Amino acid sequence: MRNMRRQGLAWRAAAVLFVLAGTSLAAAESGGGGGLGPNDWPQFRGPTGQGITGEKDLPTKWGGSDGQNVLWKAPLAASHNPWSSPVIAGDTILFTSCKMEGQEQHVLAFSKADGKPLWDTPIPPGPWKGAEPKGGLADPTPCTDGRNVYAVFGSAVIVCLDMQGKIVWRKEFPAYNFDVTVGSCPILYKNLILYQADQYKKTSSLFAYDRATGDVKWEDKRPEVTFAHSTPILLAVGGKTQLIVSGSTGLMGVDPDEGKRIWWCKGAGETASPVYGGGLVYADTGRGSGGLAVDPTGQGDVTATHLKWKVELGSELSSPVVAGDCLYRLCGTNLVCLKLATGEKVWSQKLEGISAWASPIVTPEGNIYCASSGTSFIIKAGPKCEILATNNLGDPNHAAPAISDGKIYLRGTKFLYCVGKK
Numbered sequence: 001m002r003n004m005r006r007q008g009l010a011w012r013a014a015a016v017l018f019v020l021a022g023t024s025l026a027a028a029e030s031g032g033g034g035g036l037g038p039n040d041w042p043q044f045r046g047p048t049g050q051g052i053t054g055e056k057d058l059p060t061k062w063g064g065s066d067g068q069n070v071l072w073k074a075p076l077a078a079s080h081n082p083w084s085s086p087v088i089a090g091d092t093i094l095f096t097s098c099k100m101e102g103q104e105q106h107v108l109a110f111s112k113a114d115g116k117p118l119w120d121t122p123i124p125p126g127p128w129k130g131a132e133p134k135g136g137l138a139d140p141t142p143c144t145d146g147r148n149v150y151a152v153f154g155s156a157v158i159v160c161l162d163m164q165g166k167i168v169w170r171k172e173f174p175a176y177n178f179d180v181t182v183g184s185c186p187i188l189y190k191n192l193i194l195y196q197a198d199q200y201k202k203t204s205s206l207f208a209y210d211r212a213t214g215d216v217k218w219e220d221k222r223p224e225v226t227f228a229h230s231t232p233i234l235l236a237v238g239g240k241t242q243l244i245v246s247g248s249t250g251l252m253g254v255d256p257d258e259g260k261r262i263w264w265c266k267g268a269g270e271t272a273s274p275v276y277g278g279g280l281v282y283a284d285t286g287r288g289s290g291g292l293a294v295d296p297t298g299q300g301d302v303t304a305t306h307l308k309w310k311v312e313l314g315s316e317l318s319s320p321v322v323a324g325d326c327l328y329r330l331c332g333t334n335l336v337c338l339k340l341a342t343g344e345k346v347w348s349q350k351l352e353g354i355s356a357w358a359s360p361i362v363t364p365e366g367n368i369y370c371a372s373s374g375t376s377f378i379i380k381a382g383p384k385c386e387i388l389a390t391n392n393l394g395d396p397n398h399a400a401p402a403i404s405d406g407k408i409y410l411r412g413t414k415f416l417y418c419v420g421k422k
Contacts, residue, residue, distance in 0.1 A: 035146030041088040041402040041409075044141035044185040049233040050275045051321040051361040053403040058363055060378045060389040062408075062419045069422055070393070071407065073415040074115030081136030083357070086402040086409050086416070088112060089146040092163060093402070093409060093416070096151050098137035103129075105137055105153045107161055112404065115416060119165035126157035128176035135181025139229075141400075143186050143193070145211070150193050154181045158195065160214060169214035175203035183229025183271065189243070189256045192217060198228035198247050206245065206259060218259035225249050229271040229317075235281070237296050244296065246274045246283035250303075253281075253296050266303045267292045272315060273359075277322035278340035280308055284315045284329070291315065291329075293343060309343040316356035318400075323362045323381035330356050335370060335379065349385040351377045357398035371401045373412030393417060 036042055038054075045051045062069040076082070079097035086095045093110045103125035109118040131137050137154035144150070148168060152158045156176035160168040177200040184196040191211050198204040202223035210217050230246040234256065242253040242262060246269030253262040271286030276296075284291030291313055295306040314331040321328050326346060327338045333354050337346040353375035360370045366381040367388065374396030380386040395412030402409040407420035 036089060036144075037146070039405045040090065040146065041086070041404050042145065043087060043143035043187050044085060044231050045273065045319065045359055045400065046361065046403065049187060049231065049273065051319065051359055051400075053361055053363055055403055055406055056364050058367070058369070058403065058406060058408060059419055059421050060367070061391060063391045063393045069419050071418045071420045071422065072115040073417045074110055074117070076412070076414060076416055079138065080133060081139065082411065082413055083136065083398045084138050085141040085400040086411050087142055087144050087149070088402050088404045088409065089144045089149075089163070092118065094142055094144060094149050095399075095411060096138040096140070096142055096153070098153070100131075100133055100137065103137060103155050105155065105157070107142065107149060107151050107159070107165070109163075109165060110416060112409075112418075115418060121161055121165040121167065123151070123153060123157060123159050123167070124170065126153065126155035126172045126176075128154070128156035128173075128178065130176070130178065131155065131182070132180045135179075135183070137181070139181050139183050140185045143188050145188055148211070150186050150188075150211070152182055152184070152186050152195065154178075156182065158186065158193070158209065158214070160211070171209070171214045173197055175199065175201075175205070177201040177203050179227045185231040187232060187234065189234055189241070192256070194232065194243060194256060196228060196230065196232055196245060196247070198222065198225050200226055204247070206243075206254065208256070208259060220254065220259040220261070222247070228269065230269055230283070230286070231273045233274055233276070235276050235296065242296060244274045244276070244281050246270075246272070251281060251283050251292065251294050263296065263298045263300060263302045263306070265292065265294045265307050266301075267307075267310075271317045273319040275320050275322050275327065277327065278325055280340060282320060282327055282340075284313060284320075286315050286317050286319070289313075289315070293340070311338065311343040318357050319359040321360045321362050321368060323366050323368060326381065328360065328368055328381070330354070330360070330370065332356055335368075335377075335385070337385070346383060347385050349379070349387070353392070355396065355398050359400040361401060361403065369401060369408070371408060371410065372399065373397045373410040373415070373417060
């Protein structure tokens with residue numbers, strides 16, 4: 001029993017160290033140059049883009065008949081597929097919405113303090129009319145530097161607004177041969193907005209847009225890649241920053257300053273965003289097939305030299321998270337724990353009613369929040385599955401949570417929720 005307890009404590013300590021390292025990396029790689037604070041949530045999956053928060057002591061219980069720990073909820077107008085997640089800068093919560101009829105596209109802002117609506121800016125639609133209802137027009141989560149908010153819409157538009165909701169600039173993609181929708185989320189690096197616009201007909205590209213003007217600073221054309229809905233992450237490797245990109249042909253590391261490819265590994269990717277831990281980058285398709293783990297220190301084609309392991313998983317549209325020396329992945333309604341070093345399965349636990357599309361987060365205590373506005377589970381990372389709590393707000397949606405100042409912000413289909421300890 002003592003050995004098991006020591007093992008569990010060591011596992012949790014490793015989880016804390018990884019989260020703290022990831023949080024400090026975010027400060028170096030998120031782009032800076034804006035008005036962001038340490039408790040902001042500036043992009044999809046937070047400061048690192050990997051579902052990591054440095055905030056401790058988040059609530060584990062909420063909802064129920066008495067609305068336990070629900071500090072406020074704000075009504076939302078109807079939106080087709082309201083799956084873009086909230087981002088937070090200062091006192092403002094930001095996200096996108098849409099209506100398929102008439103190609104309505106909106107960026108919305110709410111007060112973080114009480115959920116009061118601040119503004120709602122309609123965005124003129126772009127040239128692409130092919131977005132399907134199951135994909136929607138407002139799938140990508142926006143990003144913010146605290147001075148502006150940057151959003152991408154399914155009509156092939158990227159737009160910048162100031163924090164009062166005024167459009168600063170608006171650009172259209174030069175090609176728009178997407179599948180069901182535009183799915184990748186924009187991220188920030190230095191004075192750039194980086195965007196993965198993978199699509200059919202050999203028109204895929206990686207773009208770097210100037211934050212101030214929206215002008216294209218560099219473009220890496222990727223005719224060998226078909227569609228993808230994954231969002232890249234930024235990673236420090238050997239003292240230099242890499243943009244880690246997962247697409248239909250596999251993983252690659254790209255120089256975010258110039259768009260030059262550093263390394264690539266053949267495989268498959270599509271919807272799930274990559275994560276990093278234990279010296280390895282992991283990605284999978286997010287559509288039920290396998291994943292791969294790659295050492296990102298190589299050059300050129302590293303398939304034969306730096307591919308460390310593969311795994312077959314029934315992965316879903318959410319993205320994985322790393323805690324300690326393990327990777328956690330939603331596969332349908334099962335949460336699967338894998339050893340980072342080898343891909344070996346440690347355990348699998350069914351989470352009845354979970355959204356398999358909402359990406360989880362991990363806290364410094366090693367708690368994994370598989371959280372949404374519907375059914376949520378909080379699980380202690382470790383060698384055995386320990387479910388700490390189950391919650392349900394009764395407003396199911398696939399948007400991932402945002403974390404700020406000890407509170408969890410969840411976007412439902414009918415309401416926006418603030419969950420915090422009362």
